[in-house]
Amino acid sequence: MYRALYRVWRPQRFDEIVGQQMITQTLKNAIMTHQTSHAYLFTGPRGTGKTSAAKIFAKAINCHHLVDGEPCNKCESCQAITKGQMNDVIEIDAASNNGVEEIRDIRDKAKYAPTQADYKIYIIDEVHMLSTGAFNALLKTLEEPPANVIFILATTEPHKIPLTIISRTQRFDFRRITAKDSYDRMVYILTQKKVDYDEKALRVIAQAAEGGMRDALSILDQVISFGDNTVTLDDALMVTGSVTKKLLADYVEEVTSHVTKPALETMRKILQEGKDANRFIEDLISYTRDVLLYQQAPEMVDSIAMGEDDQRFADFAKQIDAEVLYQMIKTLNDVQQQMRFTTHPDVYLEVLTVKLAQLEAPTAAKAAKQPTAATDPADPTIQKLATKVDQLQSELTAMKANGGASTAPKPARARPNSGPTVKKVNVSQVYPILGAATKDDLLKVREVWADLMNILSVTQRALMHVAKPVAASAEGVVVAFDYAFLYQKAIDDQVLMDALGNGLDRLMGQAPKIVCVPKEQWPQIRKDYLATHQPEGAVAKKAPEKAPIVNEAEKRFGNLVEVKPD
CATH class of the missing domain: 3.30.300.180 (DnaA, N-terminal domain)
Known part of the structure; x- marks a missing residue:
């Protein structure tokens, strides 16, 4: 029976977990120095290694043949946990076991000593789904944990977990896996499987996975099946619904150059190829964000995000105004929200294209880029100004000779420009x-x-x-x-x-x-x-006169001064 890639290549050692080196090293050090906690909270987006790390931790803490904090994966204990046959490692799905009775059952059984392993491990996945009563029941156990029992709570939504639970755990935040790390892992797997692949196809898959290694391997599985055991760019684009970097670059350059008709034609070409409209918006936001990042910190944008034509990307980033990119991202985000419930995404995309093609850089920014007014001496305006200056200089010289003073009123000082007006606070x-x-x-x-x-x-x-x-x-x-x-x-x-x-x-x-x-x-x-809003009577009561030294202190230190009687 065929097994999915993400199951076959599931990490069995801490070093195999992609993109979470800080967390895995901390867990290994805790196990080697015997400084493990009774409760852990693993949080982060889907497919970033939370449950895998929990199972590896369960193997490592019960393994008698550790090597640098890594489980041996050969002893009876490690193999039983890998196969899911260890009675002392219990994995629970909180989405379907979220009631008080289930947690009370866990609390009662946790009192008994482990039968096969050194530690009894409870892995509660999607723990944020527990009811309020279930959390209260779990809290009692975390407050007074039995000996040789460790709880590992995993969730994608930590904000839904009560702070009383979080404060009793060691929290580890799993971050999104970078496109480069996903790309490198897929290259390793395909090399081991001896499957031919196109590097550009893996770049598309890495971007479409949005930071989830499991998602990347699931998409890769589909592409391999679709392409008859090969991975090509066309198949990757077809499966993900993504748009090639070239078409994205064409579209963005056309709308920022204010040429609406070619931009509409490019957009229709993208839709005619069967690309998903929502995926197109996601790709546009990602591309625009990469351009913005490249302007500020080029080293933060890797070649996977830039695509196959790095020089074209770099040239465009140097030319486009950052304020236009801000407006584009805001407009794309608004349209993305509106498209969630529509049955006519093509209409929204057409309106979006016209709107993007009409975006302009702010007036102040354009004025700064434009050259100053011409200073040609033959210009009639310049000649009038020169004549007026000569006349004023003659009058000033005559007044100085007569010892007089100018009676002309002093010009009013120009008020400094305080920037854009801000709404008054209500x-x-x-x-x-x-x-x-x-x-x-x-x-x-x-x-x-x-x-x-x-x-x-x-x-x-x-x-x-x-x-x-x-x-x-x-x-x-x-x-x-x-x-x-x-x-x-x-x-x-x-x-x-x-x-x-x-x-x-x-x-x-x-x-x-x-x-x-x-x-x-x-x-x-x-x-x-x-x-x-002083209290009644506060005004009527005359405040006592202050000593000069108090007044001087208040001038220097404001309301920090406190006067105490002798």
Whole structure:
């Protein structure tokens, strides 16, 4: 019976786990030095090696023939765990065993000593699916773990796990596997299987896998079957629904050159070849992101992302304005959201093409790139200005000779350009929060703030990286942004505001109203509030006069000064 590639080539040693060297080395060191914990939490995207690492850990900690922290895979214990026949290594799917009774059963059986191995290992996959009652039952066991019992919890959604559980485990975050690591692993497997392959095909598969090694091997399996035991570029493109880098480059260059008709023809050609519309959007976002990264840090973009024509990619990255790329990514993201429920993706792609072809660089940026006005002496405007300057110089010389002073009014100083206008803060939304704000409410929000950031998308997290809560009540939270222009972006992004509200609701059990303010305006807003919302009688009572030394101290140190009676 044929077995899938990802099952045949499943890692059996820590060194075979792709792209997670820091985690595997830490686990090996813990086993060799006998400093293992009673509970571990493995988090990360699908197909990055969480369950494989858990099984290898179970083999290594029970193996009596370790070599540099690696299991021997030859002894009776290792082979039994590999075959899934070890009674003391129990793997549980929390998606189908998420009730209180199942976890209580685990808790009761965990009290008994292991029968075959040195340690009893419980591997709970997709642990975030457990019910609240089940988590509470598991918490009791993690608080008072039996001897020789180790729990390994694996999940793709750590934000759904209670913080009380997370705090009692050692957490390891598995990262997405790079396209290069996926490519190298596929080359190794195909070489061992003696299967002919096209390097460009493996690049397409590595990109389509989106950081999952299991996904990459599953796609590779399909391509091998489709191509009769060979791996070709055409088959890889057909199976993944991806678009060749050449067609992507053609399309992006056409829309950024504002030639709509050729761009529409390229887009229709892509669809006629049977490419998936959503996959096309994903490929465009990925390509645009790679161009943006290449402009800032070329070493971060490897040759797999750039495609077969590296020079064309590099030349395009040097020519295109970064602001246009920002607008493209935002437009592509919006269309991607809209296409989720449509039955006519081709219409959306046509509208998208026209919209992308009309994107322009900002006026200020274009003005900076354009040459300054002509300075030809024969220009009538230049001649008039020269005559006027000569006249003014003559008048000034005459006035100096007569000892007079100019009576002309001084020109008003030009106000410095303060950049783009920022919307004024709506204090009517801030004041009610300040009126009921407490330190405890603020601490509660700050405790879950890091988890809230993990819930957000990468772009949303980047925007909120410079923001933090500065005041909170039971009904609302005031968030201050370090930069005014990012504050402007945040309040205009309703999707971000909804994500923040939903995230707080999930983490705190309530959805307080979120009000944003620029950090530079926050002290004045707070001061104005205190000035206009003093308690009754506070104004009537005359404050005692302060000693001169106190006034001087307050000038130097502000509200940090505290006056105590003798």
